[in-house]
Amino acid sequence: MRISTSQFYESSAANYQKNFANALKSSEEASSLVRVKTAADDPVGASRLLQLGQQASLLDQYKTNSNSIKASLGQTESVMTSINNVLARARELAAGATNSGYTDADRQANASELGQIEEQLLSLMNTQDENGKYIFGGSKDDVPPYSRNSDGTYTYNGDQSSLKLPIGDTMLMAANSTGWDVFQQAANTSRTQVTTQSAPSPDNGTVFLSNGQMSNAGKYNSDFRKGEPYSISFVSATQLKITDINGNDVTSEASQNGVIGNTPNQTVSFRGVDLSLNVNLKSGDNAGALLPQYSFQLGSKPDSFNVARGPGNPSTAQVTGTSVTDQAAYNSTFPSGSAVLKFTSATQFDLYAAPLTADSKPVSSGTLAGNQATAAGVTFTLNGTPTANDQFSVSVNTHESQNILDTVSQLKSALNTPTAGNTVATQKQLADLASGMANLASGTDQLSIGISSVGGRGAALANQVEINESLSAANVTTRSAISESDPAEVMTRLTLQQTMLQASQLAFSKISQLGLFNKI
Known part of the structure; x- marks a missing residue:
């Protein structure tokens, strides 16, 4: 086969350019130690690098979200712990006020401190973060979650929505705790009331029956609610009678089957509700004649x-x-x-x-x-x-729940009420204090649930952060393995390609001298 001179030069030039390009590419790779710069270098590797890059961006965002949630949970837990400490002091003041040696002035001093606690609680429950957002307002974080009404009660202005951020491919976590969950869902144990239906005229306070305290939520919901309102009357000095809304006698469901004594501080338990009964007999009083003149209505507080x-x-x-x-x-x-x-x-x-x-x-x-x-x-x-x-x-x-601000406010009002020398007023105050302390306990229990929720999220967040860090390290290693070059392999390849380039130059030079013109 004959090869023309032009074909020889073209073939040699093409071979030389190819070897030169390979050597140049390997030289650049040896300088940067980057193997995949474009998709043409390694289509499969470039595609994988794109996926890994997207994953790295997500992991960076997860890290940012995790840091934000960690800071938010830390502030929330700190505020909740402060609220818990404040409530502990409120319970001490309320319990101390039940001391029979306390005067009206002593109780009013406790009420004054409760007033300061009320203001402190309002401030804590309206806490803002570093961006001026209210941490307990839910998604309505631009307005104070709690405000005082004209009648001294408090209204929750937030909502029930939590701000959830992704911290993993399939994991969302709430960055905040709403006031609805932490404070508004505390069960109101004082959701029933007693009203007097009949009494002797003038009423000298022989019988005082307190509002009910819910002691068993299950029995209250299943039994009490279906028969209210109830009528409570006395058939004798030692026996009371309870009838439901349909006139059925349900006295047998009361403690001791409705048998009472002619003494103060008795507890009547009925369908999950406890009532304090005080019979205040004076010298010469005829209990058998006085008690039947009293009757009361018992039912849930109306909305x-x-x-x-x-x-x-x-x-x-x-x-x-x-x-x-x-x-x-x-x-x-x-x-x-x-x-x-x-x-x-x-x-x-x-x-x-x-x-x-x-x-x-x-x-x-x-x-x-x-x-x-x-x-x-x-x-x-x-x-x-x-x-x-x-x-x-x-x-x-609906009085089914009560926030701690309203509870402290009611305790303050109870302690500010003078009772000196008035037996019935003292008994009512003691009943109100018992009601307030029960609701403080309920509010504290609900707060503890909120603190546990923050702690649980913190633990889950720490675990997810560890997972993300492991994924991030694996991501870096995999990207490095795909995109980076092995220095020894690159230098070996470069040396080989440079040798081939030199050989092609020498071969071209030798073969070009074999032309016929060189023999003439």
Whole structure:
């Protein structure tokens, strides 16, 4: 086979360029020790490097989120621990006030310190983080979660939403604890009340029956609620009688089958509720004649409402009173939790479930009658004339739970009530203190659950951080193995390619001298 001179030169030049390019590439690789710079260098390796890069970015974000959650949990736990310490002092003050040697002045001194504790609790429960966000407000972290109402009670302004951040491929973790979970769900053990139905005139306080204290939530929900309200009467000096709403005699379910003594400080237990019974007989009193003149009604506290005027209302009208006037309509229609009463004119109004949005539909509508607006079974009494776009926020208190601020406030009020020389007032105060201490215990238990939740999340976070660090280390190792070169292998290859380049130069030089023109 004949090879033309031009073919020889072209083939030699192409071979030389190829060897030169290989040597140059290996030289660059030896300088940078980076094997895969473009997808052409290693298509499979480049694809894997892209995936590993994305994973590394996610792991960096997980680390940032983890640091943020760790700081948030640390602050939350610190605040909760402070609240727990404050509540411990409140319990000491309440327990000390039950001392029979305390005077009204002593109890009022305790009440004054409870007032300071109340302010301290409000400040702690409205704690802000380094960015000015309220840590217990849920997703509504731009407004204080707790505010004091005009009647001295407190309203939770936050929501139940937790801010969850990803800390792993399949793991989300709440960065905050809501006031709803930590404070609002504390069971209210004082959710029943006793009202006097009949008593001798004048009533000299022979019989005092306290409001009920829930001692067994299961029996209260399953047994007590189905028969309320109950009537409590006395058939003799030593026997009381309890009948349910249908007139059935259920005395047999009371402690000692309703047998009582003519002494103070007795406890009557009935369907998960404990009542303090005091029979205050004076010299010459006939218990058999006096006690049957007393009768009481026992039932759960009716729902109450707190109404706040909208800050942007065009008028100065205020809601001064609320009451359930149609129980059936209230039970079936009124929104649970909270509602918004909105006036569309000076006389027309709508009631919405909160929060009010552009898509909200009214659950009830009506016309103002005098100064009263009745919606979904609840009558609102106003002072002043409303105008269109007036709004009132309505929060419902079902008394099933009670936050610690309301509990401390009630304890303070109980201790500020004078009792000197008044037996019944003293007994009522002791019952109120017992109720307050039980609710303090309930609030502390709920707070402990919140602290445990923070601790559990902290432990889970630490475990996930360790996993992420291991993944990050493996990611770096794998990327290095794919993208980086072995120095020994690169130098060996470079030496071989340089030798081949030199050989191709020498071969070209020798073969080019074999032409016919060199023989003439």
